[in-house]
Amino acid sequence: MQPTATENVTATERRALQKFLTFVLDNEHYGVEVMKIREIIRMQKITPVPQMPPHVKGVINLRGKIIPVMDLRLRFDLVAKDADDNTCIVVVNLVRNDGSNALTGLVVDNVEEVLNINTAEIEDAPEVGTHAAGECILGLAKTKNTVITLLAIERVVLGEDAA
Amino acid sequence: MKLDPHQVTALEEFSGKIAAELVFAEAGKDEGLIPAYSLLGELMDQIDSCDEVMKAAKAMQALLGEHLDQGKPWETATINRLTAFNCWCEALHAATETGEKCKPFDQYVADAEAAAAADAAAVAAPSAKPSNPRAETPAPQPVGTIPPELLELDRIQTIDLSENAELLGEFHIEAVDHLGQIEAAVLQLEGDPGNRDAINSVFRSFHTLKGVAGFLHLKPINRLAHEIESVLDDVRTDKLEFHQGITDVVLAGRDLIEKLVAQVGDVIHANRQPDTAIPVSQLIVRVRAVAKRETAAASPAAAEAPVAPVATPSAPAPVATTEAAVVPAPEAPTKVAAPAPQTGNSAGATAASRQESNTIRVQTGKLDSLMDLVGELVIAQSQLVEGAREAGNGSGTLHRTVGHLARISKELQHTAMSLRMIPIKPTFQKMARLVRDLAVTAGKQVSFEMHGEDTELDRNMVEELGDPLVHMIRNGLDHGLEPPAERVAAGKSDTGHIRLSAYHQGGNIVVELKDDGRGINPEKVFKKAVEKGLVNPNQRLTDEEIFKLIFLPGFSTAEKITDISGRGVGMDVVKRNIERLRGSVEIHSELGKGSTFRIMLPLTMAIIDGLIVRVGQDRFILPTTSVQVALRPQADMLATIQGRSEVIVVRGKTIPVVRLHRRLAIESDVTNLVDGTVVILENAGRPCGLFVDEMVSKQEVVVKSLGSTMRNIPGISGGAILGDGSIALILDPASLIKAA
Numbered sequence: 071m072q073p074t075a076t077e078n079v080t081a082t083e084r085r086a087l088q089k090f091l092t093f094v095l096d097n098e099h100y101g102v103e104v105m106k107i108r109e110i111i112r113m114q115k116i117t118p119v120p121q122m123p124p125h126v127k128g129v130i131n132l133r134g135k136i137i138p139v140m141d142l143r144l145r146f147d148l149v150a151k152d153a154d155d156n157t158c159i160v161v162v163n164l165v166r167n168d169g170s171n172a173l174t175g176l177v178v179d180n181v182e183e184v185l186n187i188n189t190a191e192i193e194d195a196p197e198v199g200t201h202a203a204g205e206c207i208l209g210l211a212k213t214k215n216t217v218i219t220l221l222a223i224e225r226v227v228l229g230e231d232a233a
Numbered sequence: 234m235k236l237d238p239h240q241v242t243a244l245e246e247f248s249g250k251i252a253a254e255l256v257f258a259e260a261g262k263d264e265g266l267i268p269a270y271s272l273l274g275e276l277m278d279q280i281d282s283c284d285e286v287m288k289a290a291k292a293m294q295a296l297l298g299e300h301l302d303q304g305k306p307w308e309t310a311t312i313n314r315l316t317a318f319n320c321w322c323e324a325l326h327a328a329t330e331t332g333e334k335c336k337p338f339d340q341y342v343a344d345a346e347a348a349a350a351a352d353a354a355a356v357a358a359p360s361a362k363p364s365n366p367r368a369e370t371p372a373p374q375p376v377g378t379i380p381p382e383l384l385e386l387d388r389i390q391t392i393d394l395s396e397n398a399e400l401l402g403e404f405h406i407e408a409v410d411h412l413g414q415i416e417a418a419v420l421q422l423e424g425d426p427g428n429r430d431a432i433n434s435v436f437r438s439f440h441t442l443k444g445v446a447g448f449l450h451l452k453p454i455n456r457l458a459h460e461i462e463s464v465l466d467d468v469r470t471d472k473l474e475f476h477q478g479i480t481d482v483v484l485a486g487r488d489l490i491e492k493l494v495a496q497v498g499d500v501i502h503a504n505r506q507p508d509t510a511i512p513v514s515q516l517i518v519r520v521r522a523v524a525k526r527e528t529a530a531a532s533p534a535a536a537e538a539p540v541a542p543v544a545t546p547s548a549p550a551p552v553a554t555t556e557a558a559v560v561p562a563p564e565a566p567t568k569v570a571a572p573a574p575q576t577g578n579s580a581g582a583t584a585a586s587r588q589e590s591n592t593i594r595v596q597t598g599k600l601d602s603l604m605d606l607v608g609e610l611v612i613a614q615s616q617l618v619e620g621a622r623e624a625g626n627g628s629g630t631l632h633r634t635v636g637h638l639a640r641i642s643k644e645l646q647h648t649a650m651s652l653r654m655i656p657i658k659p660t661f662q663k664m665a666r667l668v669r670d671l672a673v674t675a676g677k678q679v680s681f682e683m684h685g686e687d688t689e690l691d692r693n694m695v696e697e698l699g700d701p702l703v704h705m706i707r708n709g710l711d712h713g714l715e716p717p718a719e720r721v722a723a724g725k726s727d728t729g730h731i732r733l734s735a736y737h738q739g740g741n742i743v744v745e746l747k748d749d750g751r752g753i754n755p756e757k758v759f760k761k762a763v764e765k766g767l768v769n770p771n772q773r774l775t776d777e778e779i780f781k782l783i784f785l786p787g788f789s790t791a792e793k794i795t796d797i798s799g800r801g802v803g804m805d806v807v808k809r810n811i812e813r814l815r816g817s818v819e820i821h822s823e824l825g826k827g828s829t830f831r832i833m834l835p836l837t838m839a840i841i842d843g844l845i846v847r848v849g850q851d852r853f854i855l856p857t858t859s860v861q862v863a864l865r866p867q868a869d870m871l872a873t874i875q876g877r878s879e880v881i882v883v884r885g886k887t888i889p890v891v892r893l894h895r896r897l898a899i900e901s902d903v904t905n906l907v908d909g910t911v912v913i914l915e916n917a918g919r920p921c922g923l924f925v926d927e928m929v930s931k932q933e934v935v936v937k938s939l940g941s942t943m944r945n946i947p948g949i950s951g952g953a954i955l956g957d958g959s960i961a962l963i964l965d966p967a968s969l970i971k972a973a
Contacts, residue, residue: 121898121948121949134609136939138942
């Protein structure tokens with residue numbers, strides 16, 4: 071199968087393409103639709119909020135707004151890791167089922183690049199062999215070197231709340 | 234056909250009540266359908282010996298029954314029929330008194346329709362006489378039939394956006410304002426019928442609506458406003474005395490126009506053309522009837538006057554409407570006013586109203602982001618101050634400029650905050666209307682008073698307060714206030730009093746709802762709570778604690794479920810809504826004398842005065858309103874109970890101590906109570922000591938939500954951004970103490 075990520079795409083092809091931001095979590099590659107990303111900020115002090123599940127790290131001040139921050143490593147039951155210079159917070163803006171907006175920060179190891187991925191070539195996730203719970207995966211995309219797990223980010227972030 | 238005196242009274246009572254229902258009947262709505270149905274049933278019980286009436290009433294009830302069975306709302310034809318039926322009853326009653334014979338119902342309706350048609354034809358004819366001779370005929374004429382030219386108005390509105398889009402938009406905004414003003418002024422008039430300003434204000438509003446609607450070819454609005462305006466003009470020029478019937482039609486007219494205006498709004502905002510017709514003809518006929526009543530009263534119509542005092546003492550209001558509704562309204566020639574002068578007038582009025590309030594409408598989202606940005610500005614500014622200080626005192630200009638900036642940003646912050654504050658008045662006015670409508674439905678007499686309606690509250694709060702107030706007023710009217718007879722028996726005046734007031738008290742705003750009804754019976758409430766399994770029967774509770782039981786979900790003492798309240802939802806919603814606003818409710822009640830509900834609310838949802846405390850690495854904010862005192866405990870003040878529960882004795886009172894670090898499961902620097910600080914909190918009369926590492930400072934903070942994912946964390950109500958840009962969580966004393 072041909073690699074789906076390419077720089078030179080024609081106008082007709084572009085229609086079937088979707089942009090995904092890729093990032094790394096514990097040497098695995100993940101992707102989130104660019105349309106849903108509000109911004110990417112450096113790691114900053116997170117104020118812990120008690121009585122939240124471990125993957126909810128707390129809240130940060132995003133230009134005067136308080137937004138919750140989730141550690142994606144912990145969300146996917148990967149090994150916890152201390153923040154370093156590459157650690158970033160990806161802020162996503164999601165729309166709930168009730169129409170309200172949910173700005174949420176996602177802590178990731180390292181942000182890579184924006185890829186154009188042909189939607190027709192997204193494969194369904196296999197039943198086994200992934201850390202993330204199956205329902206959080208949109209599908210898998212292949213590039214020259216690697217496989218990228220595309221996340222259904224609403225399910226990752228909002229979970230049961232999206233009901 | 235003979236009626237005995239008892240039946241005459243029954244007939245009279247019936248027409249009074251049915252007229253009251255008819256005032257609210259509106260095609261497309263089902264309000265009043267059930268009462269009208271059951272009133273007919275009552276009538277049939279009373280007049281079973283009179284076949285004529287029985288036959289007509291049965292047919293009428295069957296027609297209404299059809300509506301009920303099929304879940305159909307009122308239809309114009311049904312309303313007309315019922316109105317005609319009522320007129321016939323009235324005629325029947327009049328005929329019995331004079332000893333005349335009355336036509337059977339079907340005959341009566343047929344004659345009336347023929348007369349009306351002839352009338353309409355006369356009007357349509359170009360040679361229509363300026364004054365209609367029928368106006369003087371004493372014989373009752375039905376209002377049941379509607380002249381065809383009015384039926385024209387009942388079509389679906391066509392709103393052409395292409396031509397006047399901008400004007401329509403302006404009209405919509407203006408109309409909404411005017412409708413609000415009309416409602417307020419009419420309710421004011423009810424309390425003070427002679428109030429010139431109020432009459433003029435209502436008149437002006439309808440006049441403007443009429444003018445602009447005419448210009449924009451919004452026929453139904455134009456005509457309806459015109460009719461109401463004429464009535465009001467008569468009132469204004471003392472040709473007509475102000476009475477309940479006028480209030481009713483004016484309010485009904487206002488509501489109809491509101492619906493029509495809403496359709497205009499749909500076209501403008503959603504580009505959705507109206508798909509339902511809002512019939513106005515029925516109301517226009519009623520308005521004309523009201524207008525006729527007193528203009529004719531100068532002449533022999535005064536003979537009708539004795540009717541009024543005879544009617545049931547409990548319902549003077551419906552009686553007034555009855556008269557208005559049943560006195561015939563022969564079709565009078567109405568001139569279609571030329572649009573040109575009207576537009577001129579209304580333009581003048583519009584300019585005047587614009588000058589009265591120099592306001593603009595702003596989306597609340599914009600206000601919120603302004604608040605966020607101003608908060609950030611203040612933080613950046615304080616960092617700048619810090620930077621300037623570090624740079625040393627080399628540059629005097631820099632220091633001066635930084636100081637200037639500090640003042641400006643502080644001012645800016647205050648102004649931004651004040652943008653969120655609006656008077657509670659509109660909410661109160663809605664309640665006035667609610668009380669009025671409910672009182673009519675429940676057959677109670679209520680006088681409603683408002684105080685402090687100019688008190689300003691955070692706009693979110695004003696909005697959120699509406700629902701709880703509606704519930705409380707419904708409850709008060711339904712359970713609290715007694716029917717007039719019961720009131721008189723209890724030695725009170727037959728009119729119940731409800732008083733809604735708002736005022737500042739300490740750092741709070743208090744909204745108080747007071748009635749002089751039967752009060753809450755603590756024994757009854759307790760018994761009910763035991764029955765429902767909400768409390769243990771052996772529990773000893775104070776009256777105050779018992780009153781609080783009514784806020785429990787599923788609690789309702791109403792013996793019968795009424796339209797108004799009694800489904801066991803309501804008061805728990807009230808409590809929840811108010812707690813969400815960080816407020817509390819208190820109940821005071823004296824059996825037989827009335828109840829007072831006091832809602833205590835913080836000044837604004839946006840800012841609180843906070844005490845900042847530290848536990849380990851984290852800082853927390855306690856609302857100072859719930860902080861009594863903070864102290865370094867001495868060893869002799871402390872004790873443990875059964876080796877576990879820690880208590881502190883402050884001024885002779887033993888108070889439980891909650892360690893915040895344990896409660897929230899976080900790290901703390903201090904574990905020994907004597908090395909830290911105990912903050913004594915009070916919530917709902919129960920004190921509690923909160924153990925923290927130290928007190929940091931006291932400051933005003935802007936309250937922010939943590940987002941919906943973190944909405945219901947016990948003990949935490951929100952977050953705030955501190956001067957250095959970091960976040961501190963705001964603690965919620967109520968839930969902290971509850972868990973203690």
